[in-house]
Amino acid sequence: MADLTEDQLYARLQELIGRISDLDEEAMTTIQGRLDSLTKPQGSLGQLETLAKQLGGIQRTSSPKILKKAVLLMAGDHGVVEEGVSAFPQEVTPQMAYNIMSGGAAINVLTRQAKADVFLTDVGIAFPLEGDIIHKRVANGTKNMAKGPAMTRQEALQALLVGAEVAAEKIQAGYNLFATGELGIGNTTPSSAIVALLTNSSVEDVVGRGTGIDDAGLIRKRSAIEKAIEVNQPDATDALDVLTKVGGLEIAAIAGSILQAAASHVPFVIDGFISTAGALIAAKLAPKSTAYMIPSHGSVEIGHCKALAGLGLDPVLNLNMRLGEGTGAAITFYIVEAALHILEEMATFADAGVSEKSN
Ligand SMILES: Cc1cc2ncn([C@H]3O[C@H](COP(=O)(O)O)[C@@H](O)[C@H]3O)c2cc1C
Numbered sequence: 062m063a064d065l066t067e068d069q070l071y072a073r074l075q076e077l078i079g080r081i082s083d084l085d086e087e088a089m090t091t092i093q094g095r096l097d098s099l100t101k102p103q104g105s106l107g108q109l110e111t112l113a114k115q116l117g118g119i120q121r122t123s124s125p126k127i128l129k130k131a132v133l134l135m136a137g138d139h140g141v142v143e144e145g146v147s148a149f150p151q152e153v154t155p156q157m158a159y160n161i162m163s164g165g166a167a168i169n170v171l172t173r174q175a176k177a178d179v180f181l182t183d184v185g186i187a188f189p190l191e192g193d194i195i196h197k198r199v200a201n202g203t204k205n206m207a208k209g210p211a212m213t214r215q216e217a218l219q220a221l222l223v224g225a226e227v228a229a230e231k232i233q234a235g236y237n238l239f240a241t242g243e244l245g246i247g248n249t250t251p252s253s254a255i256v257a258l259l260t261n262s263s264v265e266d267v268v269g270r271g272t273g274i275d276d277a278g279l280i281r282k283r284s285a286i287e288k289a290i291e292v293n294q295p296d297a298t299d300a301l302d303v304l305t306k307v308g309g310l311e312i313a314a315i316a317g318s319i320l321q322a323a324a325s326h327v328p329f330v331i332d333g334f335i336s337t338a339g340a341l342i343a344a345k346l347a348p349k350s351t352a353y354m355i356p357s358h359g360s361v362e363i364g365h366c367k368a369l370a371g372l373g374l375d376p377v378l379n380l381n382m383r384l385g386e387g388t389g390a391a392i393t394f395y396i397v398e399a400a401l402h403i404l405e406e407m408a409t410f411a412d413a414g415v416s417e418k419s420n
């Protein structure tokens with residue numbers, strides 16, 4: 062991919078977007094009929110019913126199945142950390158990457174429990190790592206967006222296509238339910254910029270404390286984002302421009318992986334704040350891709366509700382989480398599977414001899 066020109070990369074992205082179709086209405090109508098015949102008041106299983114229908118619409122069948130599940134965890138570093146926007150130093154990105162490789166991070170625990178896999182991809186950690194990590198490095202992290210564009214348009218396109226490539230490889234290997242995941246010290250800062258621009262919100266309304274910065278840090282973080290917007294003048298109507306100027310490599314890869322999954326009729330559970338910023342990029346590039354997104358939890362990070370609202374997603378869990386890595390999405394795998402068990406295993410009124418609603 063490194064040998065492709067910007068125009069060729071852009072053409073690949075457009076070709077991918079062109080392959081995303083609407084959900085299968087017929088499958089969803091059949092599933093609605095089945096849900097309404099089950100021994101419960103109509104609609105009483107709420108979002109479980111919505112999910113069952115969505116999965117059928119995505120897989121284009123009235124009996125959707127989950128075969129293998131994975132968190133596609135994208136990692137990258139951020140030049141904007143030099144503005145003092147995170148409570149932790151940049152070396153935590155590679156340190157946590159090694160922790161994930163050896164199975165000790167929160168996401169490892171939660172995916173083991175959910176019987177899912179984690180695939181960690183280096184999209185642009187500040188320096189190369191060794192070990193069980195998918196090597197797809199686009200750059201040694203982004204540049205400081207408070208001083209100029211975070212990356213070039215070429216790099217943004219490459220990172221989008223890295224995400225698409227990883228998703229395509231895993232779909233080929235039989236995975237048919239994904240969750241987003243991310244790692245990158247400083248990445249709530251570009252995410253806040255993306256959410257502010259793409260949801261037309263004020264910077265103040267979407268900037269939170271990330272890993273736990275203090276009041277002075279919060280002021281620095283807001284100011285870095287305001288400077289980045291002032292210096293780069295991103296065009297809020299052009300998601301690729303926003304991504305290039307104030308985004309992140311792992312955020313781009315998240316967006317690209319969602320686009321590939323949507324083109325292949327595979328659903329994607331969306332994790333917390335950073336992941337939702339990536340999903341917003343995907344949604345702006347390809348509005349049809351939102352139908353393939355499954356919300357997970359509401360993050361404590363204050364901008365998350367604006368980001369979710371921008372996608373029209375309603376979170377299914379509220380656990381006061383604010384970690385990222387894909388942790389909230391991995392827990393949501395249970396809910397997705399629960400929805401399919403309901404659809405498959407519940408008795409109908411007729412089967413069970415239960416009287417239907419009388420008026
Ligand atoms: C030990 C540790 C593990 C993490 N796992 C995810 N994050 C999360 O926090 C970071 C974003 O927050 P900020 O923008 O404030 O730096 C990202 O790495 C994100 O994945 C972590 C952060 C830390 C410190």
Ligand SMILES: O=C(O)c1cccnc1
Nearest residue numbers: 271333334360383384385
């Ligand atoms: O909501 C998230 O994903 C999040 C919030 C703070 C820090 N890292 C991740």
